[in-house]
Each structure stands twice: as structure tokens, then as C-alpha cells.
Amino acid sequence: MHITIDPAVAAGVLACTAITDAAYVQFTAAVAARRRIGAANWSGFWYLLSAFAVISYTQNPAYVVFAALGSWLGAFASVTWLRRGGR
Numbered sequence: 001m002h003i004t005i006d007p008a009v010a011a012g013v014l015a016c017t018a019i020t021d022a023a024y025v026q027f028t029a030a031v032a033a034r035r036r037i038g039a040a041n042w043s044g045f046w047y048l049l050s051a052f053a054v055i056s057y058t059q060n061p062a063y064v065v066f067a068a069l070g071s072w073l074g075a076f077a078s079v080t081w082l083r084r085g086g087r
Helices: 007-032 036-059 063-083
Strands: none
Touching: 007 036, 007 063
16 A cells, blocks of 8 residues: 655645644633633634545545644644633
């Protein structure tokens, strides 16, 4: 089995999962603060972004690595932003 990686798709998966995880952290913060509209908006945005990554890496399992890295980066950046009072 020969797996090829398209750098543009890999970058897209990484970026989408980074932004998706950042949106998930914001969604969780909105839920914890009981902000209904904010939580609903972040939830919709989160699912919209995740669609690209899921479709991309289900066709090629090598993209899971880029998805995981993007997920880590997005959560780290978003929690850093929340800790600095960026809400």
C-alpha cells in the first residue's frame, strides 16, 4: 500500500483541526459560562470546520497525524488565549 500526502491537503487538515479544537475550547467555555448563543454559535462553527478534516483523512489515514497535530495546536492556543483573559 503506497500512501501519498498532498502538502496542501495536509496543511488544510492541520489548520482545520487547529481551528476546530480552538472552537471546541471556546464552546466549552461558553457552556461553562451558560452563554447559550455563544455556545450554539461555537458548536455550529466547530462542526462546520471538522467536516473538511474528517472527509480528508478518511480517504487517506496518513492525514490523521496532521489532524492530531492541528488538534493539539488549536487547544493549546485557545486555552492560552482564555488564560490571558481574551474572552
